[in-house]
Amino acid sequence: MKEIPSPSVENSEKWEVQLRKGSLELAILAALWDGRLYGLEILRELESKSDLIVVEGTVYPLLNRLRALALVESEWVESDSGHPRKYYRLTPAGRQRALEMTRIWARFSARMNNLLAHLNEETRPVPEGRTPYDSLCRISESRRRLPHGPP
């Protein structure tokens, strides 16, 4: 019998998909930061340096759109493999966009990390002799110590 996923797990998965989608444009621009790459190299770069597993059928239309937005430019280059490859590189507008997105990402993630700091304790493996109740007490205690904590 097929196992039905619980609503919370399903929602978490959807949220994660949206999160990955939202960071894909920046990831591709970042992958191209150091120089030109062709489609498969971009995919490998994303897989090896990030947690992003991009479906191959989506990366090429996405690169096409980035080109339409003048963020990347492309050129066909002959290769040793016997067939030409289409290489992509960042345009000045693309570099500017990548920097701008990186700034926004850094600010946003720093604030989110700040907000989530006490939740991180909760998600760590519980040491022997420390129950979830202890963790909750610790969180409540840390919240009380915050200068602008809940009333």
Place this chain on the structure above:
Amino acid sequence: MILSAESQKAVDAYLTALRKKLRPLPPEDANDIVEEIHAHILDKSAAMTAEGMVSTTLAALGTPDELAARYRTDELLKRAQVTRSPVVSLFSLARWATLSLIGLVAFVVSLAGYAVGALLVVIGLFKLIYPHNGGIFFDPRPGSHGIDGSGGFSFVSGGTWTHPGHEVFRLWLAPSCLALGALLVFLTFRLGTWCIRRFWRPSALREV
């Protein structure tokens, strides 16, 4: 990279289907896309050793229809901004309608505009071809006023039609309907184009 005959056949079939689905795009753009996908298949297959990897690569790309659809949307809406064809405009709006609420509203309004415009043109043509077989009538008798007393344009084939009411517009109905219908189609077309120019923005992340 040399593919087996069977793999080569599968790749050719995939690329032919993709090229077919990319027909709405300019030929040079479609060729560019097909060549890039071809290069990807060859690179990906070369990197794999086991047999049957071509089919895995093709599966990862999605069906030719799915892959082509991802390319077509932006191109269609880009063309709609400069097209002079109401058909291209309407198709583009239909595609846009599947992506956003504003697209849906623009499509519904355009569809209604084109439908009413086309109906007026048809009425005008009928009146032009059969001047004595139809028209808009006003009947002053109590309880039967309105267009033809029955609320619509009346047309009968064969012979000359006599109606107890007073015919409005008479022969002016044909040029009026034709002009009004054409104007409505033109304004609807302009409205659709304006909506696309004003509200549609290519998004790198859409449909990913």
